[in-house]
Amino acid sequence: MNQFLILAVLASFIIGRLIGTRLSYAKQIGASLLSVVVTSAIFWFTYVRDHPSSSPGINEMWWLISIVIVSMLFYLLLEMFDPLPLGERGDRLSESRNPLARLLAWMRRQHRYAQVLFIAIRHGVGRNLAVRRTSFTDRKLAVSLRKMLEKCGGFFIKFGQVLSTRSDLFPPVFIEELSHLQENVARLTTKQIESILAKELPEPKDELFSYFDMEPLAAASIGQVHRATLRKNGKDVVVKLLRPDIIFLLRRDLDILIRFASWASRRSAWARSIGFLDLAKGFSAAMKEETDFRIEARNLAQVSAAMENSKTKVRTPKVYPEISTSSILVLEYMEGVSVKKGAALLSERGIDSRLIQQEIFDCVMAQIFFQGIFHADPHPGNVYIMQDGTPALLDFGSVGRLGTLQQDALKRLLIGFEQRNAYVIMDSLLQLTETKQEIDKEGLEQAISQLLVQIAYNVTGNSDAFIQGLFRIISEFGLAFYPMVAGVFRSLITLEGTMLQLNPDFSLLGEIKRFAKQYLSEFLPVGSVDDIRKTAENELIELLPVLRRLPRRIDNLGTMLEKGELSVKVGFFSDKTNSSFIAKWIAQLLLAFVGLAFGGISIGLLYLGEAQPAEGFSVLSMFGYAGVLVSSILLIRVAIHAIRELKVDR
Template sequence: MNPFDLISNAGRAREIATVLIRNGFADLLQRLEPPAGWMRRFVPAPEAHLNTWERIRKVLEELGPTFVKFGQILSMRPDVLPEPLILELRKLQDRVAVQPREAMEPVLRAGLPRPPEEIFSEFDETPVASASLAQVYFARLRDTGAAVAVKVQRPGIRATIEADFEILEWFAHQAHRRVSELRPYNLPGIMNELREGLERELDFRIEARNADFFNYQNPAPEEVFAPRPYEELTSRTVLVMERVTGRKLDSFEPGSEMAVSLAQTGARSIFHQILVSGFFHADPHGGNIVVTDDGRLCFLDWGLVGQLTRRMRYTLVDLFGAFLQGDSGQVVRIAMDLGRASHTSRDIRHMEREILFALRETLNPATGKGQIGRALLRLLHIFGSYDIEIGQDYALVAKAVLSVEEVGTALDPDFNLQSSFRPAVEALLRERRDPMEMWRAFRRSLVSGVARLQDLPAEMHRVLRSFEEGTATINFQHRGLEDLDEAINDASNKITVGVIIAALIVGSSLILTTDVRPHLFGFPLIGILGYLLSGVLGLWVVFDILRRRRR
């Protein structure tokens, strides 16, 4: 998106700029080189008593539900964002006005296979929950009488997100080019991931399939479950699921027998999902959990899940064991294998020291006590700062562990995370060390290796043939030339404007030698206007050159 594209979203862009400046980010906005005149128009005083991370959260909250959702998704990237910002983004709350039923009706009708009155015998007018992307209503099915919850996407939310994304992508590219401190975070890449994540959350069919899959492989339905979706009534914009009622976790007395039991049950389930099943709820905070009347835990909102392969789960257990023992060297070796990165021995020593310091600050390996979730966040951020890309699913694991730790501690002041994930670790180790499983893994590797050997002659022949025919190509990728490319474009634009100015001056001079009417002060008006236009363009070029030189 170039600056001229901002015109189509001028109102929203102006609002974003105003909020940024009001919260103390005028210097950052100036470095992004926004269209001329913005900085003079928006000069409200910032709130100086907030730190940088709090101001970022405040900016997102002020900009509305779309940006709140952006922040919530960003909080799942501890590998690229610092821990204090991750913790602050987790405080983001949806503060959105409830849409009236009349506004939601077109979306509801378009998303159902039949008219609502044919499907539901009852449908509440007032939503029981309202978030940035959707509202939830209670209803009752006409054919079976079953009580259901209906999640309806907000009207126009896709268009709103698309417009905000155009502006955000412009900011991200400008920041990546012009703010060297932000370059390591690869903001354009993060924006692409945000867009993909939101696209998945906006498709309610994915959420229905996720909940259904969890119930299918859940080993303890008597303890935990997900609402059963009605897939035949579900579409991209409407989700019909089993109605689940009960108590929120914060309604239980901390330290009570019931609260302690719920903390253990929830933690065991999440770690079983992560380490044994490899399919887990990625955001199990207190607001997404309900305790039913029969004492079962219900995990709500399956729009965001993580998935781990068998190899990823084995590596994750090794990583857990290394950092719980305080073995920074082993943590680094596992991280290098995860990211397939190559670093000098000096980089490795620096990384080991940073990891050791982070572990000692958040965890006591001798007693196993400490903040394991925060320790994981710190580890992933250190990995990211050394260009070790570990994959989003590991980042989702860290976020899920942090949520479990926070919820568990709120329910049970003596909550011990290690005792909660030990059963899942032991189950995974039994699977990993099982002789039959080891034999199956060896057989799979052997078959795969033989297949590659069989393909090797054909692949070698293909490569040699391409050289023989002269069709072999070598691709080179230049890096770090963004500033040069921008400088060339800027120079080309100035040369073009200079040629236009020269043409205006020559043309106006020729017109002044004629008697073309109308006249002004005895000279042809068209010639005078040509001189004035060339003068304005010339002053603009001089001003732009001086402005860039000051920077």
């Protein structure tokens, strides 16, 4: 019996693979065990109890077949109620191949997920997500979300801090509540610091540094920063240390965060409309990059190289790659203060803080519009004012990159904004966004025109009205910014808050207009008469092959019209999306048809087998039961595919 029990569980597990399920291994094993228990109970009460004298072999064969069929039903039920959409499993961060380690990680993750879900329910996040959005419920949801993130701690707090910069997506009440989130991070012990340095440095600490301060300058959730002095040249440096347990916490919390975002998106149309799940995924990807200091060193080197040919006075720290690793980053120490205290320092030095503000703003704008690589998180802690008044950018863990097409479209957007030209803005937006539906261009241009009128008389100079209005229009017309383009807007919004620390009268829209006017000649593809002539020559060279073929094509078109041979071909299947959709569903229909055919033929074979007097199973009955099994597998596979498609569409 034990052998048959193992065989039943194994057969049920194999069937799960055959029907194409994507459930986790734990759920597949659970479905198999559950099917054995349920089938055994039903089989005992409906058959074995009333036929105790029947052949054991026949009983066990019936039992095994019943288990396989019931297990398929359990797989189908679990697919229907699986808590994660069926394409999100690639976002899980459990990378260990050791089955025991994976099991322990799964148990810890389930415990943490249950803890987060309980905290969310206790603070009313689910209840407030489900209700219709009003200003009152916005306040309740914002408060409950902030309390929930605070209670969860870890990367949930950092996620809330990132959301507090998204004034393009969230109402002001959310920004206000989430901006109160503060990290309470325990500092590393001296023993932990010594252990990290001994493990990561290429040489002993005392041979590399003549001085190393064990008291950190700053501590955060990912790591902490220490001041040191290099022994070989006496240069002061800062040493960033990655927390030793950060990878485990990162994998655990980000996996749970994505699952929570998925849960929230299923419960709330509002959460789906703002792309809450996509926000969580983007945050997850950014955090994974920030936990590898080699990426930050590369970003810093690329931004510094791009700034070499610019006229900016903004500095970036030098990196020491020879003693930096994925867990340790050694940078030049830049003595100064954060931008929050920068105004007082500049006042002491007799330097106009407005000029420094313009210098920093123009530097970031030049990175976006001319260099194509920009600091994506210029919050006040990442902008420094050095003792001599020179501004500096720090912490390049988050960097955005733009292609030339996106840069050109952003330049046209800026020109259109400065000239208040709705058509130019619309044309540039269509190049900066992606869409899955037909665009009402006239309606889009009208909406942009109305927005320009609204901001023309914005006496406060606040950018929120324009940014939120622009994102609202984008959403209403079924558009979505490409991720890096959205990163540009996030960077500018963050930069606005930073610049207000130096200049209380700072206006993002006003500074954008000033920058556009100042660099208008560099935005345009032509400037002098020679530039115009050269551009015209290049365009003519590109058009020359087309112009040469044009008379022949016109002649061919006239000949076809004269003979009545002109026809119009509408290619529905020329679109890959359409052809893929049709092919996919035809395949599913064929699979369902084959499953039904197998079922019908198998039922006929079972009928013929039962009609023949024979001991035990006849050959026809065996083929009949095998056919029923194949039919069930095919039909359940079609059902699972349909459920999966519904989840993706939802």
